[in-house]
Amino acid sequence: MNNQPKLASGYKIWIGLTILGIVINIGLLTMFGKDWKTVSQQQKQIQELTVRINTQQELNNQQQTLNNKFLILDNFFVKGESGVAAVAQKLEQTADNLGLLLSLTFEDFPDKVDINGVYQQGLGIAAIVEGSYQAVSSWIQQIEKLPYFISFTEVEISPLRLSSGIKAEFSGTIFLKNEQ
Amino acid sequence: MPKKSALGLLIDDVHLEALELKPSKGKFSITNYVWSRLPPGTVKAGKVINSKILASELKKLLQAGRTKSFKGPVVLGLPQSQVFLKVFTIPKFEEKELNEAINWHVDSLKPVLPQNAHTSYEVIEKKPNYDVKVLLAAVPQEVIDGYAQTAELADLKIDIIEPLALSKARLINPQRLLNKSIISVHLYQNQLSVSVLINTKLWFSKEIFIPSGEENNIRSAVSELIKFFTEKKNKDIVNASEIIYSGDNHGLDRLKTSLVGFKLPVVQAQAGVMLIKSQAVSDVQSTSFTPVLGLAVRGNLHQKGLINLLPEWPKAKAEILKLIVNLSKAIVVAGIIAWLNIMVLEVLWWQFSNKKQNLSEQIAKLEVQLNEQKEKELLTWGKQFNQTTKTAQLIEKSKIDYTQVFARLSASLPLTVKLTSFKYQPFVGKWSIIGIADKREDVLVLDKALKESQFFSDARLYFSSLESNQGVVFRFSGGKL
DSSP states (O other): OOOSOOOOTTHHHHHHHHHHHHHHHHHHHHHHHHHHHHHHHHHHHHHHHHHHHHHHHHHHHHHHHHHHHHHHHHHTSBOHHHHHHHHHHHHHHHHHHTTOEEEEEEOSSOEEEEETTEEEEEEEEEEEEEEOHHHHHHHHHHHHTSSSOEEEEEEEEEEOSSSSSEEEEEEEEEEBOOOO | OOOSOEEEEEEOSSEEEEEEEEEETTEEEEEEEEEEEOOTTSEETTEESOHHHHHHHHHHHHHHTTOTTOOSOEEEEEOGGGOEEEEEEEOOOOHHHHHHHHHHHHHHTGGGSOTTEEEEEEEEEEOTTSOEEEEEEEEEHHHHHHHHHHHHHTTOOOOEEEEHHHHHHHTBOGGGTTTOEEEEEEEETTEEEEEEEETTEEEEEEEEEOOTTOHHHHHHHHHHHHHHHHHHSOTTSOOEEEEEEEESHHHHHHHHHHSOSOSSOEEEOOBSSOEEOOTTOSOHHHHTTOHHHHHHHHHTOOOTTOOOOOOHHHHHHHHHHHHHHHHHHHHHHHHHHHHHHHHHHHHHHHHHHHHHHHHHHHHHHHHHHSOHHHHHHHHHHHHHHHHHHHHHHHHHHHOOOHHHHHHHHHHHOOTTEEEEEEEEETTTTEEEEEEEESSHHHHHHHHHHHHHSSTTTTOEEOGGGGSOSSSEEEEEEESOO
8 A cells, every 4th residue: 555645757758758758848838829920911812812813803803894995085085285275176166166256265274173172273264255146056055065074154145246246255264184 | 424534643652553543334443453652762751752663663563564555644742742722712703713812812911831842722512592612622732743743654544633532432322422531541552631621622631651450540640630520610510420531451350449439420431433344353342442543533423623733744745745745746647658659650751751762752753644745735734725716606696697688688678678798796786777768668668677687687777867858878787786
């Protein structure tokens, strides 16, 4: 019988093994922690890359389907001096076709126009049109259908002094393409 | 009654005895009973002389008894030759004060106790409104230490040490002892114990070695005890009413022939411990009065306040060792857990390393798949697209249909009224009209016509327009068209 408590001889080895085990555990946990962090970062990176690839794919598809329409729309914004000259010519041509007398005045330089918080380059324009009421009305109707963003915000109408008809002075903005 | 086995251990000058007793349904079963002779001089007059030899013999005995797995309490009996027993009386006190009073009384008895005595006491009688009777047991410290050291050498944890006389008294059926003063004569292996038991409790005990052929000494010892008791007993104690005898078979034969001619009736004792037949002992009847059985029974008693002469130091040492063992076990468990954890971590680490490698490869593939230059271009395109579309929508929204405006105005204008200016603020959503009319009434007609039209319904005429009645210059303004 041996019911008195007694230390077994192997306990010292066990203490050593336990301490060694704890040290290895700490080491492994440290390395494991680093790997865990790396894997987490990699997973995050993969997620981001996947999102970017999907976005790219989506944009690519959109570009393919919408680019033509976009280009058409984009061309509504008049490009530079040559564009403004083309617009002026179109306005004059339209007035001429309708038998109207047109006098155009442009601002010297374009400026930013605030369109409800969106800024767009715009050139101030004043067009004095003289002729019959119907012709003036047709002219403005045709101008509105031109493939340009022209917005007339003011019109002053007065009768012609020497002949019948009206003199209408339109003021507004030709929207230009923003410079990159 | 506890279910655990208890071990009684008896050491006298010539032999060792060990008995393992297991409680079973109100009775007891002897599961092991072993004894051996001691080398002469190992123990003398109940005092350990050579603890190493005794420890070695004790180990051998217990190994022979196959009690290695024994976990219950161990009770060691001390021979009466080394134990000083005394019954004393103190006035009744409250429980806390009672202990103090007893301790004080024990201190006062020191001059008559063995030098450096280790003491223990038991309250044997405590009736309401009566004095308290206490049985004091005292043993020289060196005797107790001798046994404690032997037990330590034998790797044996002793839980209780009690005088052998108490264990012998426990063997007699207590029903026969109630409210009586009894002379108990016990002869076991030629060791005669003569005791006085009052109302089941030990009052006095004496041991004498009586070899065969000296039966007269038995009779003398009993006569002396009766005389001693009659002279020394207090008045409140009843006179001895009978002599009861017990012992081993040989002892019983000797006692039957010796205990004759006494005035008191002589009766054979009835066993107080109900034993079940077992393979460990051949004769259950004679074993019923083996002193070591009384010791084993003590191990199964959970009554508090019984005499226990075990000193504190073996208990404290055992506790510390137990703590160390538990700590060691905890370390072993921690070690196993730590190494198991290492294995788990190794597996997880290996899996993570593989995963890391796979993810790296996946990233490399995705990076190839993702054309950054193309992405940049597409993002720029997307941004331009969104901006252009939004601007275009806003511009379109701000435009008004001048043809319609003119048509509506023409429909509302009286002939005598001429418009000179129409102004529209598209992004603010306001319009204004300026014109000339011949008379005020014409202006008012226009005002009414505009307000009635759905197109210019919120038209407001400037009151200044009504200042004159000829060549009236008027102004209107309104909200969104």
